[in-house]
Amino acid sequence: MMRYQGLLNFTFLLFVTANLWAKPIVICESCEVKSISEGIKLAVDFDTLLVKKGTYKEFNIIIDKPLTLIGEDYPIIDGEKKGEIIRIVSDGVTVDGFFIINVGTSYTTDYAAIRVVKSENFLIQNVVLEKLFFGIYLEKSNHGKVYHNKIIGDAKDEYNSGNGIQLWYSHYVEVSNNIVQGARDGIYLEFSDNITIDNNKSTGNLRYGLHFMFSDDDVYTNNLFEDNGAGVAVMFSKGIIMKGNTFRKNWGTASFGVLLKEINDAEISDNTFEENTIGINIEGSNRIDYKGNNFINNGWGIKVLGACYANSFIGNNFMYNSFDISYDGKLNDNVFDGNYWSDYTGYDLDKDGIGDVPYRPVKLFSYIVNKTPESIVLLRSLFMDIIDFSEKVSPVFTPDNLLDANPLMTKVE
Amino acid sequence: MFKILKYSFYDLIRSRWSYVYFLFYLLLGFVLLFLNNDVSKAIITLMNVIIILVPLISTIFGIMYFYNSKEFTELLLAQPVKRSSIFLGQYLGVAGSLTLSLVLGLGIPFVLYGLFKSDAIFDFSLLLVTGAFLTLIFTVLAFNIALSNENKIKGFGYAVLLWLFMAVIYDGLFLMSLIIFKEYPLDSFSLGATIFNPIDLSRTLILLKLDISALLGYTGAVFKKFFGTDQGLFVSIFMLILWTVLPIWRLVFVSKKKDF
Numbered sequence: 253m254m255r256y257q258g259l260l261n262f263t264f265l266l267f268v269t270a271n272l273w274a275k276p277i278v279i280c281e282s283c284e285v286k287s288i289s290e291g292i293k294l295a296v297d298f299d300t301l302l303v304k305k306g307t308y309k310e311f312n313i314i315i316d317k318p319l320t321l322i323g324e325d326y327p328i329i330d331g332e333k334k335g336e337i338i339r340i341v342s343d344g345v346t347v348d349g350f351f352i353i354n355v356g357t358s359y360t361t362d363y364a365a366i367r368v369v370k371s372e373n374f375l376i377q378n379v380v381l382e383k384l385f386f387g388i389y390l391e392k393s394n395h396g397k398v399y400h401n402k403i404i405g406d407a408k409d410e411y412n413s414g415n416g417i418q419l420w421y422s423h424y425v426e427v428s429n430n431i432v433q434g435a436r437d438g439i440y441l442e443f444s445d446n447i448t449i450d451n452n453k454s455t456g457n458l459r460y461g462l463h464f465m466f467s468d469d470d471v472y473t474n475n476l477f478e479d480n481g482a483g484v485a486v487m488f489s490k491g492i493i494m495k496g497n498t499f500r501k502n503w504g505t506a507s508f509g510v511l512l513k514e515i516n517d518a519e520i521s522d523n524t525f526e527e528n529t530i531g532i533n534i535e536g537s538n539r540i541d542y543k544g545n546n547f548i549n550n551g552w553g554i555k556v557l558g559a560c561y562a563n564s565f566i567g568n569n570f571m572y573n574s575f576d577i578s579y580d581g582k583l584n585d586n587v588f589d590g591n592y593w594s595d596y597t598g599y600d601l602d603k604d605g606i607g608d609v610p611y612r613p614v615k616l617f618s619y620i621v622n623k624t625p626e627s628i629v630l631l632r633s634l635f636m637d638i639i640d641f642s643e644k645v646s647p648v649f650t651p652d653n654l655l656d657a658n659p660l661m662t663k664v665e
Numbered sequence: 666m667f668k669i670l671k672y673s674f675y676d677l678i679r680s681r682w683s684y685v686y687f688l689f690y691l692l693l694g695f696v697l698l699f700l701n702n703d704v705s706k707a708i709i710t711l712m713n714v715i716i717i718l719v720p721l722i723s724t725i726f727g728i729m730y731f732y733n734s735k736e737f738t739e740l741l742l743a744q745p746v747k748r749s750s751i752f753l754g755q756y757l758g759v760a761g762s763l764t765l766s767l768v769l770g771l772g773i774p775f776v777l778y779g780l781f782k783s784d785a786i787f788d789f790s791l792l793l794v795t796g797a798f799l800t801l802i803f804t805v806l807a808f809n810i811a812l813s814n815e816n817k818i819k820g821f822g823y824a825v826l827l828w829l830f831m832a833v834i835y836d837g838l839f840l841m842s843l844i845i846f847k848e849y850p851l852d853s854f855s856l857g858a859t860i861f862n863p864i865d866l867s868r869t870l871i872l873l874k875l876d877i878s879a880l881l882g883y884t885g886a887v888f889k890k891f892f893g894t895d896q897g898l899f900v901s902i903f904m905l906i907l908w909t910v911l912p913i914w915r916l917v918f919v920s921k922k923k924d925f
Contacts, residue, residue: 551879
């Protein structure tokens with residue numbers, strides 16, 4: 253017995269020395285430590301856990317110390333649909349290089365592949381998630397980074413699927429270079445301020461590619477949102493910057509490149525909106541600068557519903573949209589200046605690159621389509637061209653001060 | 666029938682008007698491409714031209730040809746030739762030469778500008794198919810009008826009216842009824858109304874390719890099924906065929922009974 257005790261002490265001593273030398277705890281199928289949970293239990297603060305290639309059938313892994321988990325050659329963590337897989341409840345945790353599958357589905361609990369709860373300075377990177385419910389779920393966690401992950405869902409119905417990356421009451425987080433497909437909402441933010449969303453690809457999601465509400469001062473740059481059920485929806489937020497994003501192929505009756513509702517003091521610049529049913533749908537949004545955006549081949553370039561004041565549209569390209577701009581009423585308080593319109597038919601006699609006749613972007617037909625949606629089948633008919641022309645000459649139904657006084661002759665590069 | 670077809674066809678191919686028509690499209694194609702330098706944009710402009718001009722020219726050409734060759738027709742009627750082959754031959758001769766002018770006139774500039782390398786090739790072929798159908802339809806409608814009206818001036822008037830009605834007035838009435846009855850579900854009605862006008866039908870067919878994103882903006886199951894799937898394409902093409910075949914059948918039927 254004593255002999256065994258000695259051995260145990262020796263092993264313990266070995267562990268401590270190992271830790272002193274910051275040697276990582278190695279986890280593999282044939283090692284001493286066979287599961288990740290076990291490894292975490294053995295580890296002390298600031299340890300590194302090296303997980304070798306293999307399949308680990310585990311769930312409810314709770315990381316409660318500042319640890320670094322590194323997967324070698326993408327070890328698989330299989331949750332077998334039993335529940336949540338990794339839960340981080342400590343500051344300073346890094347999770348790097350895992351392949352996590354089979355998150356449990358529940359109608360009462362939002363099970364996630366990786367959930368971060370009330371922790372700071374976390375880093376989640378190079379993780380591949382498949383067969384998930386929720387993907388990466390940040391809950392009241394600040395100052396972290398979600399980098400270069402791949403989330404591939406197979407969501408079929410909205411009621412029993414979850415979001416790819418979800419932030420809830422989390423501030424100062426960077427979400428970049430991720431790929432999210434086939435989730436309910438690709439990236440979802442609620443009550444999360446000062447977030448940077450950069451260079452992500454959110455495609456083929458069931459509902460929204462990006463969805464955020466009550467999240468102020470966030471920056472969205474160089475992301476791609478394509479073929480999502482309802483495009484991108486942003487609501488009830490202030491001080492948003494959206495730059496260099498691409499919104500493509502969001503088709504459907506309630507599908508938008510971007511839906512803006514109650515967004516104030518934002519900047520939307522250098523984005524591309526291509527082949528969407530509606531490029532941007534604006535409702536109750538004020539003081540937004542739209543600059544240098546491309547609206548190409550959309551059904552509606554911009555659809556303005558009620559209560560949008562003091563917005564400015566300067567230096568954008570509107571090309572080959574069925575309707576460039578559509579307005580609901582006769583009131584206009586927005587500025588259109590120096591844009592390029594592919595439908596512009598005026599001339600430029602003084603050769604300064606600016607058309608000599610103002611352009612009226614709102615067609616009477618778009619007004620008629622708002623009133624009687626079925627009349628969309630008359631699009632591009634001669635009769636419509638005739639009445640559009642007469643409306644252009646003397647505006648009766650569309651706001652008469654809505655015009656671009658300096659339409660460009662060539663498109664903005 | 667083929668002899669008469671050949672005769673009419675060669676007669677027309679040699680005529681000045683065929684050349685003018687051919688050169689017009691050739692010029693139009695080159696100018697459009699030269700100004701736009703973008704095949705897909707040119708196709709949109711071309712669509713507007715095709716759905717307005719092709720019916721107009723086919724109608725007028727058809728009715729003129731029928732009245733002008735009346736004496737020749739009467740001469741043929743005295744011969745032991747089947748009546749249906751006389752009229753069908755003449756009709757196919759006219760429609761064939763018009764279609765040829767259209768397809769070649771537009772095809773040559775687009776091919777030269779690198780159509781085969783562009784992904785707009787399907788849209789373009791659809792445009793040509795639609796143009797060909799419109800030629801066939803409006804020529805046979807013109808023949809029908811001419812056959813039923815001995816009086817040239819009257820026939821000519823009816824033909825122009827037919828074009829005006831189909832191209833402009835029909836859509837006006839259509840839109841008015843949509844606005845008046847907007848309280849009712851109108852999606853089936855509006856699709857139905859589109860089908861009963863070959864010009865609208867061709868327009869829809871092209872819109873299916875060009876403006877699909879806007880068409881899908883309307884909430885309605887019938888619309889969605891029609892525009893969102895291939896059903897729209899098949900129904901439209903089927904209706905265009907019907908629009909061609911039925912007037913031809915009437916032409917044959919009436920010409921058999923008519924007392925010349």
